[in-house]
Each structure stands twice: as structure tokens, then as C-alpha cells.
Amino acid sequence: MSQHEISVNIPQALDPVYANRIQVAYKEDEFTFMFLHEIPGTNxxxxxxxxxxTPKHAKNLLAILARSMKDYEEKYGTIQAPSEKAGDTNVTMRGYS
Structure with missing residues (x-):
């Protein structure tokens, strides 16, 4: 895979977004990620x-996240994923039409 650098223009008015939950949906030609902020103490x-x-970009995202997580854990220590904790019921939305 060839890589090239691109110049990224980030508008000054673009505000950062904090999300503590992500839902994922997909269909044949796209993956959709909904970044959510779960409000503590509420439902x-x-x-x-x-x-x-696109699915191809989703596959690339999966690879770069895996590589980045490996590098992170080598530097800061292993993270136990919520799905690995007993009793966790954090579910994601899967599939849509």
C-alpha cells in the first residue's frame, strides 16, 4: 500500500467532540459510526x-486502530476492554437497511 502525506485544513470554528459510547451500523456499501455522549445517572x-x-476504509480503520492500540499498550500498559469485564452490557447497533 502506498502512503503519501496530505495537508489537512482544520477550520478554527471546528469544535472537538467527546464521546464515551459508539454505535456502529453497516450495510453493503457503508459503515456508519454514531459517536454518543452518555449522560451519567440517566438512561x-x-x-x-x-x-x-466505505467498507474498505472501515477495514483500514480497524488495522490502524489495532496497530495504535498495540503501540499504546506497549507504552502505557494493557487495557481491559469493557466487553472483557464481567457483567458489562454495552451493546452496539449492528446492521441496518
Whole structure:
């Protein structure tokens, strides 16, 4: 895979987004990620951003996240994923039409 650098222009008015939950949906030609902020002490979450990408980009994202997590854990220590903790019921939305 060839890599090239690109110049990224980030508008000054673009605000950072904090999300503590992500829902994933997919169909044949796209993956959609809904970044949510779950409100503590309630049964509610607010959508902060929705991003759709092609399946090929989703596969690339998976690879770069795996590589980045490996590097992170080598530097800072192993992270136990929520799905690995007993009793966790954090579910994601899967599939849509």
C-alpha cells in the first residue's frame, strides 16, 4: 500500500467532540459510526457526531486502530476492554437497511 502525506485544513470554528459510547451500523456499501455522549445517572445519550465510511476504509480503520492500540499498550500498559469485564452490557447497533 502506498502512503503519501496530505495537508489537512482544520477550520478554527471546528469544535472537538467527546464521546464515551459508539454505535456502529453497516450495510453493503457503508459503515456508519454514531459517536454518543452518555449522560451519567440517566438512561440517555446525546449524538455528538455521525460518520459514514466505505467498507474498505472501515477495514483500514480497524488495522490502524489495532496497530495504535498495540503501540499504546506497549507504552502505557494493557487495557481491559469493557466487553472483557464481567457483567458489562454495552451493546452496539449492528446492521441496518
Amino acid at each position: 440517555q445519550a446525546r449524538a455528538k457526531s455521525i460518520v459514514s465510511i
